[in-house]
Amino acid sequence: MNLTMAKALNAGLRRALGADPKVLLAGEDIGKLGGVFRVTEGLQAEFGPDRVVDSPLAEAGIVGTAVGLAMRGYRPVVEIQFDGFVYPAFDQIVSQVSRIRFRSGGQFGVPLVVRIPFGGGIGAIEHHSESPEAYFAHTPGLKVVTCSNPLDAYWMIQQAIADDDPVIFFEPKRRYHEKGEVDTDADDAPMSLYQARVVKPGTDATLIAYGPMVRTCVEAAIAADKEGRNLEVVDLRSLSPLDDATILASVRRTGRAIVVHEAVGTLGMGAEIAARIQAECFFELQAPVLRVTGYDLPYPPSRTEDGYLPDLDRVLDAVDRSLAY
Amino acid sequence: MTEAADSIDFVQLLDQAGRRVEHQDFAYAGTDADIAARLRDMILARRIDSEATALQRKGELGLWPPMLGQEAAQIGSARASRMPDELIPSYREHGVAWCAGIDPIDLLSTFRGTSMACWPSRPKNFHLYSFVIGSQTLHAVGMAMGMQRDGLVGNEDPDANGAAVVYFGDGATSQGDVNEAFIFAASYAAPVVFFCQNNQYAISEPIALQSRIPLYRRAAGFGFPGVRVDGNDVLAVEAVTAWALDHARAGKGPVLVEAYTYRMGAHTTSDDPTKYRKAEEEAEWRAKDPIERVTTYLLNAGAIDQAWLDRVAVESEALAERLRAACVELPEPKLEDSWHQVYANTPDLLENQRTEYLAYQAAFEVN
Numbered sequence: 001m002n003l004t005m006a007k008a009l010n011a012g013l014r015r016a017l018g019a020d021p022k023v024l025l026a027g028e029d030i031g032k033l034g035g036v037f038r039v040t041e042g043l044q045a046e047f048g049p050d051r052v053v054d055s056p057l058a059e060a061g062i063v064g065t066a067v068g069l070a071m072r073g074y075r076p077v078v079e080i081q082f083d084g085f086v087y088p089a090f091d092q093i094v095s096q097v098s099r100i101r102f103r104s105g106g107q108f109g110v111p112l113v114v115r116i117p118f119g120g121g122i123g124a125i126e127h128h129s130e131s132p133e134a135y136f137a138h139t140p141g142l143k144v145v146t147c148s149n150p151l152d153a154y155w156m157i158q159q160a161i162a163d164d165d166p167v168i169f170f171e172p173k174r175r176y177h178e179k180g181e182v183d184t185d186a187d188d189a190p191m192s193l194y195q196a197r198v199v200k201p202g203t204d205a206t207l208i209a210y211g212p213m214v215r216t217c218v219e220a221a222i223a224a225d226k227e228g229r230n231l232e233v234v235d236l237r238s239l240s241p242l243d244d245a246t247i248l249a250s251v252r253r254t255g256r257a258i259v260v261h262e263a264v265g266t267l268g269m270g271a272e273i274a275a276r277i278q279a280e281c282f283f284e285l286q287a288p289v290l291r292v293t294g295y296d297l298p299y300p301p302s303r304t305e306d307g308y309l310p311d312l313d314r315v316l317d318a319v320d321r322s323l324a325y
Numbered sequence: 326m327t328e329a330a331d332s333i334d335f336v337q338l339l340d341q342a343g344r345r346v347e348h349q350d351f352a353y354a355g356t357d358a359d360i361a362a363r364l365r366d367m368i369l370a371r372r373i374d375s376e377a378t379a380l381q382r383k384g385e386l387g388l389w390p391p392m393l394g395q396e397a398a399q400i401g402s403a404r405a406s407r408m409p410d411e412l413i414p415s416y417r418e419h420g421v422a423w424c425a426g427i428d429p430i431d432l433l434s435t436f437r438g439t440s441m442a443c444w445p446s447r448p449k450n451f452h453l454y455s456f457v458i459g460s461q462t463l464h465a466v467g468m469a470m471g472m473q474r475d476g477l478v479g480n481e482d483p484d485a486n487g488a489a490v491v492y493f494g495d496g497a498t499s500q501g502d503v504n505e506a507f508i509f510a511a512s513y514a515a516p517v518v519f520f521c522q523n524n525q526y527a528i529s530e531p532i533a534l535q536s537r538i539p540l541y542r543r544a545a546g547f548g549f550p551g552v553r554v555d556g557n558d559v560l561a562v563e564a565v566t567a568w569a570l571d572h573a574r575a576g577k578g579p580v581l582v583e584a585y586t587y588r589m590g591a592h593t594t595s596d597d598p599t600k601y602r603k604a605e606e607e608a609e610w611r612a613k614d615p616i617e618r619v620t621t622y623l624l625n626a627g628a629i630d631q632a633w634l635d636r637v638a639v640e641s642e643a644l645a646e647r648l649r650a651a652c653v654e655l656p657e658p659k660l661e662d663s664w665h666q667v668y669a670n671t672p673d674l675l676e677n678q679r680t681e682y683l684a685y686q687a688a689f690e691v692n
Contacts, residue, residue, distance in 0.1 A: 032601050033529035056535050057458055057496035057527045085457060088501065123387040123438060127456045266674070295678055300663045302387050302438030307660040307686075317685065 001184055006176040008150035009039045011184050012157040013077065017047050020075060023161055026053040026062055027079030027115075036081055037117055037176055059089035063114065067096055070110040075161055083118040084127025090135070097166045098141030112166045113157070118146075119212045119262050120309055121174040123302045130299060131263035133211075136168045137240040137272075144240040145193060146170035148214035150180035152237065159193035167193075172212035196243035198250060202232030205256035205322050208247060208273060210236040213260045213310060220315040229319065239269055247273065248280050255286035256322045260310050265293035287325035290318045334539075335585050336565050337555040341613045343621030345560075351568065353560040357628035363404060363559045364619045364629070365637050367396040370420035371616065372641035373429045376648050377419070377436070381594040385652050386436045390417045394557070394589030397615030398522045400424060401562025402490060402584070405570055408450060409477060409487035413465040416454040417522075418492050425451035429644075430651045439655045441666075458493075459500035462519065465491030466506045469515035469573075478516045479576030486574035488516035490566070496527025498543065499535045507547040507579070514578035518569045519544075521581065522556060524588035529601035544581035556586030557615040587613070661686075 003011065016023050025040060031054035034041030044052035055062045059080055066076035080086045086093075093114065101109035120129030137144045143165055147153040153171070160167040191197065199214060200221050207217040214235045221231040234250050236242065251257045257277050259270035270291035277289050292310045300308050336351050353360075374392050381389040392399065399420030406412060412425055419432055422444070431444035435454065442453040455461035469489040472478055477487040497503050498521060510517045523540055525532050536543070544551030550572070554565040562584055569580035587610040591598050598607075623629040664679035665671055671679075 028527070029529045031529075034600075036528070036595070054530055054534060056499035057530065058499040058501060060501050061499065088457070125388055125436065125438070125456060126441065295664075295682065296675055297663045297667060300660060301440055301658050304658050304660040304663065305438075307682075308663075313689075314685075 001182055002179050003150045003154070003182045004177050004179050005147070005150045005153045005171070006037055006039050008154040008180070008182050009157055009171065010041060010043070011182065012154040013040065013043060014046070015184070016077075016158050016161045017043065017051060020161075022073055023075045023077065024051045024053065024069070025077050025079070026055050026066060028055055028057055028062070028081050030054060030079050035079060037173065039115075039171070039176075040079065059085055060092050063089040063092040063097065063112075066112050067092065067100065067110055070112045071100070071108065075111045075113075077113040077115060077161055079115045081117075082128045083116055083130035083132055086114075086116055086132060089114075093136065093142070093168070094139050098139045101165065102141060109164055110166050111164050113160045113169050114166070115157075115169045115171060117173040117176070118170045119172050119174055120299060120305050121212065123305070125302070126299070129302070129305065131261065131294065133168075133170055133239055134263055134268050137269065141166070142240060143167045143194070143238070144170070145238045146172065146211035147237070148172065148175065148209075148211055148235050150178070151182050151190075154182045154184065155189040156193055156237070159189055163193065170211055174212050175215065178215070194238040194241055194243060196237055196246040197235045198232060198246065199235045200231070200233040202230040203254060204230045205258060205319055206232045206234055206250045206254045207258050207260060207315065207319075208234045208236060209260040210239060210269070212262060216310065216312060217260055217315060220312045220319070223312060224316060224319060229323070231319065236269075242273065242276070244276060244280070248277065251277050251281050252284045255284055257285075257289045258292060258315065258318045258322055259289065260292045260315055262294050262309055264296050265291050266296050268293055287322045290322055292318045333585065335553040335555045336561045337558050338560040338564060339558045339618055339622055341557070341618050343618040343625060345622070348561075351561065351564040353564050354567065355563070357623065357626055360560065360619060361623055361629050361633070363400055363563070364616065364623060365640075366400045366404070366420070366424060367559065367616050367619070368637050369641050369644055370396050370400060370423045372645050373423065373648065374419055376645040377429075377433060378590070378594060380433065380649065380652050381436070386433060386594075387438045388593050388595060389436050390593045391588075391590035392417045392419050394587050394610065394615070395522055395524060396420055397559035398556040398562055398584035398586045401559040402520050402566040402582070405563045405566035406490055409472075410570065411450045411452070411465070411468045411472070411487070411489040413452045413461050413468065413489060413491040414454055415458075415461065415492045415494060415497070416456050417494075418454075421492065422451060425449045427451055429648055430655070433648065433652050434655050437652065437655055439658050459497035459503040459506075462491050462493055462497070462503045462506035463509070465489040465517055466510045466513075466515050469510065469517045470513055472516055473513070478574060483571070483574065486516075488518060488570050488573035490518045490520050490570070492520050492522065494527065495521065495523040495525065495532050495535055495540060496530065497521075498540055507544070507549075507581075510579035511548045514576060516573035516576065517579040518566060518573055519579060519581040520566065521583045522586055523583050524586050526588055526592070526598075526602070528592045528596060539583065541581055541583035549579045549581065551581040551583065553583045553585055556584030557613045557618075559615060559619060586615075
């Protein structure tokens with residue numbers, strides 16, 4: 001089927017709800033309205049209000065009660081309406097969700113999925129274009145993943161739900177309406193949730209991206225092809241844990257790495273990835289690992305976001321700099 | 326016995342047919358000329374709102390949260406305040422902004438994405454819009470604590486006193502921040518009027534999901550008075566807010582005012598209310614229009630005539646025309662300005678990043 005990412009997520013959630021009676025969804029406006037991005041459209045009508053729950057307007061409450069449900073054997077999937085609204089739930093996620101397994105001496109964990117539409121590029125007002133993934137990837141006990149296309153969205157959401165540990169699931173909202181082929185009848189996911197994928201093989205440099213920036217990097221690689229530069233693109237998919245093997249193998253082949261993300265550069269995913277690459281591939285590197293990221297600013301007024309967000313030109317500019325070494 | 330959250334028992338001074346109503350505790354202190362001034366405010370505020378909605382439809386704004394239907398709640402409460410009161414909005418208080426003397430073009434700029442909140446917030450005592458639901462209620466309590474320390478509370482001369490009025494919606498009352506604000510304000514007897522516009526919906530979610538008792542009754546549990554007012558009755562809103570402000574300014578502590586109203590439009594221009602509410606319900610509330618009843622009352626009282634209404638209509642069209650023209654003329658923002666807006670003293674990292682950004686941009690211009 002040719003599905004948008006939003007529809008693919010919807011199909012994945014539907015399948016998970018159908019497969020396991022312990023799966024339940026909660027969040028603001030997810031029931032009757034089907035979510036502000038319509039990701040949960042039709043699910044309350046199909047599975048009922050006990051399994052697709054409209055929550056009071058309180059993010060800490062949504063996540064905190066999901067912890068209790070998870071302790072009783074449920075597998076809650078909660079939606080935070082926008083990236084910028086996750087912070088009221090930050091304490092629950094960082095101090096509770098991530099640590100229940102540790103605090104219980106390993107007796108039990110919290111099989112919870114927190115879905116967060118994230119990133120910019122949609123002309124939104126304040127607090128609706130954030131990329132907070134590094135805060136969560138910084139927290140031991142949490143897994144952090146993000147999909148870049150409908151097929152991955154369909155499988156990754158089901159895999160996240162099946163995981164016995166908490167998963168923060170970032171959905172690139174600017175890509176919600178992009179379409180792709182999804183075989184919803186297939187039995188098994190094509191790959192592990194925590195594996196990165198080489199989206200486009202190449203020889204001259206590796207572009208490492210995730211979520212909304214994967215498409216940007218693929219477009220940059222296609223443009224570079226025309227200039228005789230053969231770039232490899234790696235879609236991380238999982239930000240915690242990181243698939244070091246795939247990342248390092250790629251960089252060993254190309255000798256050059258550029259990490260691309262929308263989030264602020266300082267202490268972002270790129271910093272961690274660059275550190276791992278330099279520690280493991282020091283003698284294979286032909287150039288320093290470069291980063292193309294959002295600037296160290298709060299997300300700016302939307303009429304300036306095109307200049308703020310990494311785009312094809314900024315990626316290719318970094319490729320030039322890398323290849324100039 | 327519990328009282329349903331949507332059972333209606335409120336202070337009303339002007340009914341939906343435009344007749345004055347007596348109330349045992351509250352009376353409207355103003356004249357018919359004052360009421361006419363409120364009517365003018367409401368008409369102009371509605372015109373600002375409808376023009377902004379139209380501009381969004383034309384693609385000139387990224388988003389707009391319409392306040393259609395909430396004019397009486399906003400104008401009545403704002404006109405009950407005066408300097409040095411502080412007005413702390415949520416994100417839909419376009420009518421309050423109007424009363425505070427904020428140029429509506431500054432609101433449009435925020436929603437066009439040409440600026441953050443660029444209005445003269447401090448001089449006008451009208452604060453930033455808050456999009457993280459309920460967060461501003463704690464700030465309001467802090468402001469009120471500052472006013473206590475600045476000697477603006479409980480003075481013998483009531484004109485020397487002030488209080489904070491903080492706006493939030495029914496949905497926000499579920500947030501921890503709002504409940505903490507109630508607790509802090511109560512503990513310190515901070516001069517705050519918690520002005521909750523219960524417009525019946527938090528996007529798609531009806532009030533019953535947020536509260537099983539009328540919201541104003543929550544105040545009792547925190548230890549301060551709560552009053553429910555007909556939020557579509559500008560006279561009642563002004564009278565109740567004036568009382569609440571006097572109470573707070575005198576040092577008697579916070580008050581919760583629940584203005585019972587209705588969001589006649591969508592949550593924002595991105596929302597489609599037909600998915601979660603019925604046309605009959607909307608029609609029922611249209612009959613309670615806050616502007617209609619005041620117009621009827623003033624016409625019947627002979628305080629205004631058709632010529633007066635025509636003049637206000639001309640004024641409101643002129644205002645809309647100005648906004649239409651000014652909106653597309655708003656200067657395009659420059660990303661390079663953002664780096665100097667983050668800290669009082671820009672650290673080297675940011676300064677260098679800005680320099681690199683400018684050099685990168687300049688490379689395009691040469692080509």
